[in-house]
Structure formats: C-alpha cells, structure tokens
Amino acid sequence: MNFHGFEIVWSQRDLMLNGLLLTLEIVAISSVLAAILGFAVFGMLVQGGPAIVRPVKAAIDVIRAVPFMLLCYLLYYGLPSTGVTLDNMTAGITALAIYNAAYVAELLRGAWKAQPPEADEAARAFGFHGWRLLVRIIMPPVLLDAVPMLGNQMIQVIKDSAFLVIITVQELTYAANEIQATYYVPFASFVCAILFYWILCLGVEGGVRGLLRVAEVRR
C-alpha cells in the first residue's frame, strides 16, 4: 500500500474541507429544524384528540417506512410537478428535516409513554393545561430521558446527509467523489471522508455523554 493517494487528497484539502463545512452546515440546520418540527408534532400527539392523533400517527408510520433517498428524490424531482421548485440545498435540508422529525416525534412519544402518570395528573389537578402543561410539566423529564436517543437521531442525520450527493449537493461525500473522479484516488478520498464522518459521530456521542453528566449533577 502506498500513501500517494493521501498526498493527492492533502493537496485537495480545500475541496474536502469545504465539503466537510457544508455537511456540518446541513446537519446543524436540519437537526434544529427536525427538532422543532418533531417537538411540534409531539405536542399535537399529546394535546390533540383522536381526530388529530390518528392521522398524525399514520403519517409518522409512513415516513418511518420509507427510505430517505426516496423522499429526497420526491422533493427534488417530484415537487416541480406541483409547481413548487426547490434548489438542491433547500430540497435536501427540507427532506432531512421532515424525515428526522418523524423519528424525533416518535422517540419523544416513546419516552413520554414510559413516564409515570402521577406528575401529569397532579399538574392537571393544580389547573395546568395546554401549552403550560406541555412545556412546564410534560417536557422536562421526557427531554432528559430522550437525550441519548436524540443523539442517535443526530448521528442518523449525519449519515443521511451523505445521500444528498445524489441531488448534487456539494457536501463531504460529493467532495470525496470529485477528488476521486479527477485524480483516480478512490481509496484515499473516501477513507478520508469516512474518517471525517466518524469524528462527527464521535463528537455527537461525546456531547451526549457530557450533557448526561451535567444533567446527573443537577438532578
């Protein structure tokens, strides 16, 4: 094995780093959007009557049974048929946000179902309802319990973001593929990209552990 390929990748480090930065940007924006959307949908599941809960649950189940890449294609190539045209970045981030929001809503619901019902009942007896009940009473323990799963979901966002290469978003995998195609160094360029993904995921895992430690101290 020689390191010639890695030298070429090093000479193209600007391209690779730009890809990494775009991946970071995509992951950050779509994670925040997915969290907001997921929390909103979770609120609907908690507060809504059966007329709301049933269709929302069905929508979550459908999204969770569909490959991300298909949703990506649908938004990018399918939406123009309805008169809405998104550029590839917007389509990709929207797809990531919608797709992962379904998972966020579902994992919050799971954490909520696992809570003992007393706090909720006591709060209702004290007259809490609606928004205040959700934010002050229901959310804090649910959020705390869901932190590890939310971290896993963020890792999923990082991994799904590589799919955006198919709609030519110039993220990390795209950059690696560019270098690979120009200089024919597939091993070095993709190995570098994979190492970057690994570092990102380890960073998220470390962040989750740190957060849990802080939570444990404050509890």
Next chain:
Amino acid sequence: MTAVDYLALLAGAANTIAISAIAIVLGSPLGLMLALVRWAKVPGLDGFVAVLVSLLRATPSVTLMLLVYFALPVLGIELPRVVAAVATLALGSMAYNCEIWRGALLAFPKDQLEAAKAFGMRRHLRFRQIVLPQLLRSALPALVNEMTLLVKVSPAIAVIGVADVTRAAVRIGAATYEPVPPFTIALIIYLAIIGALVLAQRLFENRQLAGNAI
C-alpha cells in the same frame, strides 16, 4: 407510464428484496461472530472489533458503497456491482448486528452458564444448547428492526447503478418527465416490504407470548 415501466419497477423490487435478503443473511451471523469475539474478550481482537464497529456504524452507506465500488478495483479486486452492493450492505448490517447480539449476550443470565458448567458441559456445547436458542429469541425484535433499516438504506445501491426500485423509479421519471407516478409506486413498494417485516415480527412475538403463557 407503460406496462414495461410497471414491470421495470417490479423487477427493481425483486432486486431490492433479493439483495437486502442476502445482505441480511450474511450480516447477521458475521455480526454474531464479532459479538462473540467481544464477549469472549479475545485479546487484541476485542479492541480491533470495537473500533471497526464504531467506524462502520458512523459511515454513511452511500460513502461506503462508493468506497467499495471504486477502491477495490484499484487494489486489484474487480467486483461486479451487485456483489459490491451486497458486500457493502452486509458490512453495515454486520456492525449494527454486532451491537444487537452483544447487548443480548451481556443481558444473558450468568447463573445459567454456571449451572451448565457445573454439569460439565463444554464451551461450544454450552453456547449451542443454552445460549444460542435464548439469544435468538431475545435479539429477534432488534434484528428485524435492523432489517427494516437495511431496506431503508438499500437505495444507496442505486448510486453505483444497481437496478433496484429507486433506480427504476428515477429512470422512468426521467424518461417520461413525470416523476411523481413512479416515485409513488416505489414508495408503496417500500411500504409493503417494511410492513411485511414488521408484521412478521409481531406474529412471531405473539406466538412467543402464547407459548410462554402455557
């Protein structure tokens, strides 16, 4: 869409199912082997497997697919794209399955092993007769869940040109300038495949519950 297009989507579905199934059949036992290496704390190998699994679990399937497909020929290994597709999916699945099997192994009650040892059962007999049957049961829900995940990342094989459902839909959409109908059918096909897996898992669990009640 013409009849030929519908047939192309169905053929794509057959490819998706076959390739996913082979990757699952390869990935599960490989994952079990890795989990056993970690469970037995084989010196040297233990740490290597832990790093490998962590790395593979963080690798996007598209990126791994491109690496396997483009880099192996450079190293002198020419693979047909279907083989590259199966190998990549199996690798990813192996890493996830390793963690599932390992979790089940760590949760395995120690007293049963000690009892078997006290009866003079040898190591491999202990594993085959005592551990494995219970392991299969406790790991099954997570394994089926991993299968649905594998089907959901399987469109990554379309990136290297394997004619799966997603690739068929993209091709038809590009040829007819109407991408919505083929994508909708592709969506229904994936819903059916994953729905079937989830249903099979529920049936199996219900049968287990009924069996335990007797």
